[in-house]
Amino acid sequence: MLIAALIAGLHYLGIMTLAATLLLELVTLRGQITREAIERLARTDLMYGMAAILVLATGLLRLTEAYGRGPAFYMHNGVFHLKVTLFVLVGIISIAPTMRFLRWRRTMLKDNTLPDAGAVAGTRKLVMAELHILFLIPFLAALMVRI
Template identity: 35%
Template sequence: MTTAAVMAFLHHVAAFTLVGALMAELALFGAALDLRQARRVQRVDAAYGMSAGVLLVAGLLRVLYFEKGASYYFHNAFFLAKAALFLLVALLSLYPTLLFLSWNKQLKAGGLPRLEEAQVRRVRAVMLVELAGVVGIVFCASLMARGSGMIE
């Protein structure tokens, strides 16, 4: 097995894990959280963040050292769009993550986080926009993989 294949494997596993974690967050997060569910949301969000980190590192290594080389990718509009969407999704994910991290003291004391219905709607809306961004990333990746979007 070559290093390039291992990098591709890590990249794909991280991408699938990221999507799964985001879907799990959407399913778990709501106004009526119990202690167990709130902790589960935090753990799933941590998995989401870790998978994003692995995805970024594996992706950068693939661009710089494997596959077609950085020159190819940086001259592809769909790769650039994919990178921009990844950055956007990463920035958007900070809002839910910071909220979930703010629960630490309450959860350690056995208390539940107080969530306003409007806050729940905002966080869920951000997660849905993140999901739309991930769909855009997958679309750009499929176009890029077929050689579309080359900038001369």
């Protein structure tokens, strides 16, 4: 029982970390992008990736009878499927910003070039989309256990 609570707590912590890292990326992408901002984006995005792995791993553990309600509860719940679909969608959207942050860092280190305002604005829109979708997931989780 204690391990199940620990796994649930880590799951929630991972979700909060996802939101926090996306918010930090969003704030960093405002205005002028500097060398320090690109380094911060790369570090923050790495933390985002680790948090996503934590959420996925603990979520899979919570699907089991040992640490959650068991597969029968989740597999027949349409809200659960919507929640997972949105999580996957956030993950798919996150690929583009991650690739851009890595490319920006590589280019900056190679020839000291910073991204243009259009690329930054486009990336900020993607991060904003991720954040908006992510914010729906806890509401779906609350709804999921009540239907």
